[in-house]
Amino acid sequence: MTASESKFIIVGQGLAGSVLAYLLLQEGQRVHIYDSPDFPSSSKVAAGLYNPVTGRKLVKTWLAHQLFSFLETFYPQLETELNARFFYPQPIFRPFVNEESQKFFKSDHVPDDFSDFATLTFENTQYKSILQSQLGGVTTKHSGWVDLPAMLAAFKHYFTAKNLLTVGTIPTELLENNPTQTIIFCEGFSGRNNPYFNYLPFNPVKGEVLDIEIKNLYLTEIINQGAFVIPLEGESYRLGATYSWHELDFIPTEQGKNDLIEKYQKLMKPEMRILSHRAGVRPATKDRRPLIGLHPDFRHLGIFNGLGSKGVSLAPYFAKQFVDFLVYQKELHPEVNINRFASLYLGKK
Ligand SMILES: Cc1cc2nc3c(=O)[nH]c(=O)nc-3n(C[C@H](O)[C@H](O)[C@H](O)COP(=O)(O)OP(=O)(O)OC[C@H]3O[C@@H](n4cnc5c(N)ncnc54)[C@H](O)[C@@H]3O)c2cc1C
Missing domain, CATH: 3.50.50.60 (FAD/NAD(P)-binding domain)
Incomplete structure (x- = not known):
């Protein structure tokens, strides 16, 4: 045509x-x-993450029910139509940032429909040797990533x-x-x-991500608090992301790399090695x-x-x-x- x-x-x-x-x-x-x-x-x-529970307070995102039920049908059908693999549904474990956050989720302030999108744990049995936080956290459903x-x-x-x-x-x-x-x-x-x-x-936001190698971890969930760590193939993971309203270009910076390393160390215990680094600008709005x-x-x-x-x-x-x-x-x-x-x-x- x-x-x-x-x-x-x-x-x-x-x-x-x-x-x-x-x-x-x-x-x-x-x-x-x-x-x-x-x-x-x-x-x-882009890292390609989709996640119905966001922000420090782990609130349900805007139009979560409509958006997520639509995408969960859309991307698998598209994979079939295009004969390619790019849709990776995966839970996201979001450790509580501090005891105050844990207390909030122990209280009855949590909205009734929160359980449609996430489950709660209050101690960190599964990730003891991996995560810095031992307070438990939220595990999201209807989340994952798309290899854009x-x-x-x-x-x-x-x-x-x-x-x-x-x-x-x-x-x-x-x-x-x-x-x-x-x-x-x-x-x-x-x-x-x-x-x-x-x-x-428009209110564009620059972001940077690293692909990293973590030996002998074999994570099956995405980890996300301050930064996210997405399991890719084998021992490769994606670490992101930064947010900056300055220098709106697609050039990776030393500052972006160091911010991500710092975020990683606050979140995760295992050593990691950087494989690659890239930057871009999100087409965001006011x-x-x-x-x-x-x-x-x-x-x-x-x-x-x-x-x-x-x-x-x-x-x-x-x-x-x-x-x-x-x-x-x-x-x-x-x-x-x-x-x-x-x-x-x-x-x-
Ligand atoms: C570091 C980073 C991490 C991100 N992580 C996530 C994430 O985890 N999850 C998520 O949902 N989103 C994420 N995003 C955001 C995501 O990238 C965007 O929401 C989305 O990709 C925007 O798509 P788009 O098609 O609007 O723009 P683009 O992907 O930029 O596509 C625009 C296209 O138009 C072409 N083009 C532009 N102007 C012209 C022209 N005049 N003539 C011809 N061609 C033109 C360009 O070449 C390009 O191919 C991230 C972004 C960044 C930078």
Whole structure:
């Protein structure tokens, strides 16, 4: 399918663009994608964790029921369709940070539906020789990680085989006076420079991760407190992540590496060795909600961005919702619809 024959043009084949293009195709829509290696990709750096219980207080994340039941069906079906392996459901053990936190979970302040997402233990029998904390913790259900580089490579193969992907940028003539096509920008971090959507309140966050080797550990769960340690293959693990609002680039730093080593030592006892180091920028937003919808004036232009640090859990559910909006004129969730920023647009005009 050439670009001119398609109804939808997607700009960017990261997590957002790939999932959106795929779900449009599932609805029988004609789609073409432009992706240029001249722009950075957060998805190729991301650790890929999905986790329904987050933050220091271990609260259930926004829309946890809807997002997690959707993704648990979506990714396994996608693996079958793309004939690739990238979805790794796994419990996450989150040790209590201190006695106060342990006390909170012993009290009856814990919400009733917490047990849908996690179980509690109050002593550390299983991880005695591995973890610094001995206070017990929370073990999450409905969590795990997605190998995003593997998923994107499989998507690339799938779109290329169908002749739906052009490596490069979208020709400018397609952007202007184009009444028959809808162009959706899925540019991640670079989206904040898009002249049509730069009025939106992006708040990008740099992050760094290390791949490490830990000998003779053979962890079967992800460990997460301050930092996360994800078991990969054999004795390899992924350690992440840092958060920084400065130097918004994809260059690994000495400071990032040292922060991660320090976080690791606070969390884990075994020695580790660094194998590789990478950095990227999360396409986050000021109100921590995605940016989805059509441009207020140019209704043939749209955006699917702002997935922040939770792209793996947000992308499938909201791509489906965006497809239903684009194809069947259904409502978008008001907290993700970019029309919540109409006043910013009017102020900039
Ligand atoms: C260190 C780090 C750790 C992270 N860990 C996690 C995690 O554990 N769990 C989680 O859910 N999320 C995590 N994230 C966030 C996750 O990476 C993002 O939410 C998600 O990948 C964003 O996907 P995207 O498709 O919007 O952007 P991207 O992945 O950046 O994709 C954008 C694509 O568009 C292309 N592009 C951009 N502009 C143009 C243009 N004008 N023309 C053509 N092509 C263009 C780029 O080349 C790229 O391929 C992490 C991010 C970082 C940096």
